Amino acid sequence: MKIEFTNTIDQTGAVCVAVYAKNKTSSAADVMDTATDGMVRKAIASARFTGKAGQVLEVLAPSGVKADRVIIAGVGSQQDNMEQAWESFGAGVMQKLITSGVSAITFVVGALDGAHAARIVFGAMLAAYRFDQHRTTLSDDKKPSVTHIRIAGEQHASAKQQYAALHELAQGVYLARDLVSEPGNIVNPESFAARVQQLEVHGLEIEILNEKDMAKLGMHSLLSVGAGSNYGSKLAIMKWSGGKKGDAPVVLVGKGVTFDTGGISLKPSNGMWDMKGDMGGAAAVTGAMRALAGRKANANVIGIVGLVENMPDAAATRPGDIITSANGQTIEVQNTDAEGRLVLVDALWYGITSFKPCRIIDLATLTGAIIVSLGQENGGLFSNDDSLANDLSAAGAASGEPLWRLPLGSGYDKLIDTPNADMKNIGGAGAGSITAAQFLQRFVGDVPWAHLDIAGMAWKDKRADPRESVWATGFGVRLLERFISLSHED
Numbered sequence: 001m002k003i004e005f006t007n008t009i010d011q012t013g014a015v016c017v018a019v020y021a022k023n024k025t026s027s028a029a030d031v032m033d034t035a036t037d038g039m040v041r042k043a044i045a046s047a048r049f050t051g052k053a054g055q056v057l058e059v060l061a062p063s064g065v066k067a068d069r070v071i072i073a074g075v076g077s078q079q080d081n082m083e084q085a086w087e088s089f090g091a092g093v094m095q096k097l098i099t100s101g102v103s104a105i106t107f108v109v110g111a112l113d114g115a116h117a118a119r120i121v122f123g124a125m126l127a128a129y130r131f132d133q134h135r136t137t138l139s140d141d142k143k144p145s146v147t148h149i150r151i152a153g154e155q156h157a158s159a160k161q162q163y164a165a166l167h168e169l170a171q172g173v174y175l176a177r178d179l180v181s182e183p184g185n186i187v188n189p190e191s192f193a194a195r196v197q198q199l200e201v202h203g204l205e206i207e208i209l210n211e212k213d214m215a216k217l218g219m220h221s222l223l224s225v226g227a228g229s230n231y232g233s234k235l236a237i238m239k240w241s242g243g244k245k246g247d248a249p250v251v252l253v254g255k256g257v258t259f260d261t262g263g264i265s266l267k268p269s270n271g272m273w274d275m276k277g278d279m280g281g282a283a284a285v286t287g288a289m290r291a292l293a294g295r296k297a298n299a300n301v302i303g304i305v306g307l308v309e310n311m312p313d314a315a316a317t318r319p320g321d322i323i324t325s326a327n328g329q330t331i332e333v334q335n336t337d338a339e340g341r342l343v344l345v346d347a348l349w350y351g352i353t354s355f356k357p358c359r360i361i362d363l364a365t366l367t368g369a370i371i372v373s374l375g376q377e378n379g380g381l382f383s384n385d386d387s388l389a390n391d392l393s394a395a396g397a398a399s400g401e402p403l404w405r406l407p408l409g410s411g412y413d414k415l416i417d418t419p420n421a422d423m424k425n426i427g428g429a430g431a432g433s434i435t436a437a438q439f440l441q442r443f444v445g446d447v448p449w450a451h452l453d454i455a456g457m458a459w460k461d462k463r464a465d466p467r468e469s470v471w472a473t474g475f476g477v478r479l480l481e482r483f484i485s486l487s488h489e490d
């Protein structure tokens with residue numbers, strides 16, 4: 001995508017103007033209305049157009065201007081978060097035009113401030129994402145036609161400058177969506193680790209541990225999950241040291257089950273293909289690290305992803321097997337499909353013992369139960385620290401990737417006791433997301449920790465927001481990047 005910031009209006013392709021409410025047009029819309037003999041007002045009056053963020057009206061072959069199309073798009077007027085409204089505005093226009101045949105979109109923004117103008121481009125970029133590379137027979141009319149985004153306005157220089165960091169963020173979201181979308185035969189623990197290794201070019205320091213390294217460290221909880229796979233399990237570590245030397249880092253940990261069959265506790269076959277996305281937590285952490293490095297964040301942040309494939313096999317872990325985690329606690333694996341927590345606890349242990357973090361946050365597509373609780377509207381948030389939970393909630397609201405906090409407590413904790421070992425890896429019939437979080441909490445001690453269960457958010461069958469793509473959302477990248485900027489940068 002070619003992106004330009006200018007103060008001259010190029011009328012080739014589509015020209016887009018904003019409307020705040022039915023009777024509240026932008027000055028650019030007014031100029032357009034005059035040039036076209038009242039077309040903008042007529043179009044608004046003849047459609048059910050209220051100016052809500054994301055609403056789009058399209059006028060083809062307008063007279064009075066050179067543009068092929070005039071796009072009248074809503075941005076809304078009374079939002080608590082105008083940043084997001086402008087993102088939705090840009091995204092709505094891109095969704096409408098991406099395969100329309102138009103190659104250039106010019107957003108005419110008048111005196112709009114640079115920060116909001118930059119958000120238009122960011123929203124449009126999020127909406128322009130496609131996962132088409134495996135479609136060899138896609139007809140031309142279904143291929144994207146838009147190759148240019150232009151912002152024409154007085155604050156173009158400031159917009160350009162502020163967009164630079166958002167472009168890196170968009171690249172992080174794209175990376176996460178790619179990782180989640182790719183099937184298990186393409187993104188497996190080894191190829192995922194290789195993709196992480198490539199992030200070195202952005203200034204991240206990368207380290208990859210293999211099975212031998214992890215066995216030496218005693219990480220048998222993580223290793224037990226990959227025991228049935230032909231791929232070698234990996235732990236990939238990404239370091240970004242943009243903060244003060246010696247400041248304790250924030251550690252981000254991701255569940256990277258590149259395919260979850262359930263193992264010997266095999267999942268039903270119908271819908272199992274979705275489990276190619278069971279590395280959504282690892283994808284979010286990887287995408288966030290890519291974004292933070294790209295924009296040279298003033299913070300020390302470490303990303304750790306536990307990469308395994310959960311397969312049934314003669315070498316696979318059996319239900320009832322007892323394993324010892326790296327911190328010495330023993331686990332009775334009653335269900336091999338509750339594997340995410342087994343991966344996370346050793347990755348959390350590695351993060352805590354190696355880096356002494358000020359805060360540690362894990363992200364995982366951990367439980368189907370979180371979808372029962374929260375649907376696909378909020379990620380689940382669990383934490384042993386109110387200030388961390390509040391910071392994450394604030395970042396979620398600001399970024400448009402919302403979280404909802406759920407409780408922890410000793411009553412829930414008891415549900416994972418077993419007479420055969422220190423704990424079992426499943427609870428009882430109820431509160432499945434909470435017992436999973438209790439399991440993790442047994443490994444973090446007093447380090448401020450939060451767990452985000454994003455099983456309902458990492459992919460969606462239907463697009464819920466114009467900024468999202470059809471399946472993989474990239475959920476977590478924008479949230480984590482915002483969390484670092486709001487809470488860990490000056």
Ligand code: BES
Nearest residue numbers: 335337338339365366367368369426455
């Ligand atoms: N990867 C799944 C959770 C999941 C389900 C993610 C649906 C996304 C959509 C996880 O490994 C799993 O299978 N969890 C089990 C836990 C149970 C056995 C205690 C579940 O949720 O059923």
Ligand code: ZN
Nearest residue numbers: 260337338339
């Ligand atoms: Zn599972």
Ligand code: ZN
Nearest residue numbers: 257260278340
């Ligand atoms: Zn899983």
